[in-house]
Amino acid sequence: MLSIIGLGINCDPTLRGIELMKEADEIYYETYTSPIDISKLNALSKKLGKKFVKLERRDLEEDVEKFVARAREKKICLLVGGDPLVATTHISILLEAEKQKVKYEIVHNSSILSAICETGVHSYKIGRVTTIPIKEESFDPESFYEVIEENLKRKLHSLILLEARDETNFVSINEAIERILKLSSERGGIIGENSLALAISRLGYSDQIIRFGRLGKLKRLKFGKPPHSLLLLSDLHFTEEEALSRFLR
Amino acid sequence: MLSIIGLGINCDPTLRGIELMKEADEIYYETYTSPIDISKLNALSKKLGKKFVKLERRDLEEDVEKFVARAREKKICLLVGGDPLVATTHISILLEAEKQKVKYEIVHNSSILSAICETGVHSYKIGRVTTIPIKEESFDPESFYEVIEENLKRKLHSLILLEARDETNFVSINEAIERILKLSSERGGIIGENSLALAISRLGYSDQIIRFGRLGKLKRLKFGKPPHSLLLLSDLHFTEEEALSRFLR
Known part of the structure; x- marks a missing residue:
């Protein structure tokens, strides 16, 4: 199960986003499509008692198959600033998930x-x-x-x-x-x-x-x-x- | 203090929204600028142990002065579906708050x-x-x-x-x-x-x-x-x- 969770314009996740993070086996984030306030992100990680791992563009583009494959057996969250699909680059993650028959959920949030x-x-x-x-x-x-x-x-x-x-x-x-x-x-x-x-x-x-x-x-x-x-x-x-x-x- | 809190496209408030609701003296909502899923709204009200009072268009347009005046002494929340200021009608609430020198905060959320x-x-x-x-x-x-x-x-x-x-x-x-x-x-x-x-x-x-x-x-x-x-x-x-x-x- 793959969840793509928007953090909104000011790193303020929704209840559904928090619920998915609590259940997650692994939590990743990226800051290249939309910036995230790192001090707020660290506070969130500490509050949940979970480690957040930063991904680079190549991890989600060149290695998208590998990233999605992890979500076959595990509960994976990807945190993105703003509303997550506005940056068209993440659509390829959804298409890869459909190809691999991995379930996914989008949690929308605020956008400029x-x-x-x-x-x-x-x-x-x-x-x-x-x-x-x-x-x-x-x-x-x-x-x-x-x-x-x-x-x-x-x-x-x-x-x-x-x-x-x-x-x-x-x-x-x-x-x-x-x-x-x-x-x-x-x-x-x-x-x-x-x-x-x-x-x-x-x-x-x-x-x-x-x-x-x-x-x-x-x-x-x-x-x-x-x-x-x-x-x-x-x-x-x-x-x-x-x-x-x-x-x- | 007046908080205008977006519930997003599917009634999924953010952490900041929840925090403000917990501290609030009175919580109102309206469904005429954007629909809200009433069963989800009721579940939220129950979870917080707070009563949500429905407002009609006239309460926020004709009686906007009265509505804002309540927030001079009390902590008032107004819940709105989607991202709250997309419906231009609520800008008049902000302008009235500035006129009455009432502090306000906007909590953004997802929008179509x-x-x-x-x-x-x-x-x-x-x-x-x-x-x-x-x-x-x-x-x-x-x-x-x-x-x-x-x-x-x-x-x-x-x-x-x-x-x-x-x-x-x-x-x-x-x-x-x-x-x-x-x-x-x-x-x-x-x-x-x-x-x-x-x-x-x-x-x-x-x-x-x-x-x-x-x-x-x-x-x-x-x-x-x-x-x-x-x-x-x-x-x-x-x-x-x-x-x-x-x-x-």
């Missing part, structure tokens, strides 16, 4: 995709979601920019997730704004220093920061530890404007 | 907006979300149809939520398909009996049903109790197709 609505933006005004990945020498994609422009043209907000591998290696709100402004300027686009956005750091944590304002201003503020994200805003409904004004600084 | 990814569709290929409301004599909106067509033209999937007031008064998958096909035919639209979709009933419950197929076939299947929803599909990536084929019947 819905938690963002806490700010007051209307969920049905959010367009396609996109991610800005960490820039590497041989990898500097620009496709996120096209998604944002297309959403804007349709008068929809853009939820922009910023990749975070760990607490030091992540795309910050500041870097994301710089990259968006550079692409818009190069392409003669419609996004500029005056475009409105919501900058969100560590949503759901006790040290969360939410700021509403123009890109030119937001890019100069500090947002602390990851995960960061950005909601580039289109025209606002007056009730959205009222709710967002809480975050004006 | 992200849980849908369990099926294998890629989250970044889902366009704007829309809802099909219950049809009334003086209320038969068609705006959901425009959202679906616009998504399709951009090669994006459409997540279509179906309103459910209770177990007998809800928009079923079958009714939703009929209404979409009728509007498409009236407007010379591009959606027809051959359009591909994913029909989802009671996602996250032990009796969940997920079916993948053409609208002409899906509209004749049975999907049981609400909540129902529909994902109208655009072009599929081959990994989406592989994952969705699990639900072909």
Whole structure:
């Protein structure tokens, strides 16, 4: 039996998640699809009196057959930050489980995709979601920019997730704004220093920061530890404007 | 102190939610923004040894000042199905709390907006979300149809939520398909009996049903109790197709 258990945006498991962890023979976690607060994770491990073993990407991708095979005889839990299947990479684990006829259960939890609505933006005004990945020498994609422009043209907000591998290696709100402004300027686009956005750091944590304002201003503020994200805003409904004004600084 | 606590898609509260409920002086719930499984809710109330009081829409809209004022002196919890702020109606409770200087906390939980990814569709290929409301004599909106067509033209999937007031008064998958096909035919639209979709009933419950197929076939299947929803599909990536084929019947 294999359980894939979401820890939500702030490492707050559900009752069903806890129940499965208590019964488990082995508990694993990964932090590469979505970050997990390690101090909270350690506290959980201690409270349950169970060891949590960290897996790397290759353990769940190249060695997925081996990982799933362990769940034939044993009760295995895999802990994932956020809502576990949003990162499409784990779908292959489910397909492998079906192939090996291993029973599985998904325990859903909170995700930035819905938690963002806490700010007051209307969920049905959010367009396609996109991610800005960490820039590497041989990898500097620009496709996120096209998604944002297309959403804007349709008068929809853009939820922009910023990749975070760990607490030091992540795309910050500041870097994301710089990259968006550079692409818009190069392409003669419609996004500029005056475009409105919501900058969100560590949503759901006790040290969360939410700021509403123009890109030119937001890019100069500090947002602390990851995960960061950005909601580039289109025209606002007056009730959205009222709710967002809480975050004006 | 006011806590708005999400119960997720299948009434499975988080540890933080439980902690706040244990400390609460009064616990309320509402089922009009998102349905809650009442038998699971009753089991939770019994387990905690606390009474849960049902609120109606007017208690949280017309009487929002009174509701928030109770939280000035007491610890009040409001339980909501899904992730609590996705229904924009509760933003007004937060704004009232800020006005009255009442402290509040949001406990996020799972939502269909992200849980849908369990099926294998890629989250970044889902366009704007829309809802099909219950049809009334003086209320038969068609705006959901425009959202679906616009998504399709951009090669994006459409997540279509179906309103459910209770177990007998809800928009079923079958009714939703009929209404979409009728509007498409009236407007010379591009959606027809051959359009591909994913029909989802009671996602996250032990009796969940997920079916993948053409609208002409899906509209004749049975999907049981609400909540129902529909994902109208655009072009599929081959990994989406592989994952969705699990639900072909």
